[in-house]
Amino acid sequence: MADVSIICGSASDAAVADKAKKVLDDNGISWDYQIISAHRAPDKLDAYIKSSPCRIYIAIAGLSAALPGVIASKTDKPVIGVPVSGTLNGFDALLSIVQMPKGVPVACVGVDNGDNAAHLAIRILNLTKK
Template identity: 65%
Template structure:
């Protein structure tokens, strides 16, 4: 069982995923990394999210950054979005991630900040382990 699922919208986002992986490895938390585009692979993404046993999803996406919102629409589990500085300095992705509609929450960290996404995932996991 992987505690954290990291989904990148593109292989180009690997440098950001590596930052998250380093933090998770240092904490001894298991993870799984996938490249699944919300636009190019919607059915594969849906299947992966629906069948994942991860407790938290970290989603890394640039441009329109649809990936975090799509993942959040498919699960009740926490979703953390990492905007990528692909265009417009990452502001397009940042705004896309933070402006989710009511009922489809996505936590958002800073642009290209995969490490902070992992730190947030660790806090979510710790909070969940304290439940009665």
């Protein structure tokens, strides 16, 4: 069972995911990695969320960055969104992630900052150890 599920909306986001994987590996945290678009494969995303035993999601997406919010709307587990830089330097993705409606919380780290997403996931996991 992976503690953290890292989901990218596109294969082009893999470099950001690699940063998160390294931090998790360095800290002995198990992870699973998927590329599932909220727009192009919504049924696959639904099935994955329903079957995943993970404790935290790291959702990495650019442009409209709907992936973190879609995941948060389908689970009560923590979701950490990572905006990916693009044509607007990631500002569009950042706003898409932080402007969630009440009751659908998504934590957000800086643009392309997969490292901090993993560090935040570790801190959340550590809450259950105390």
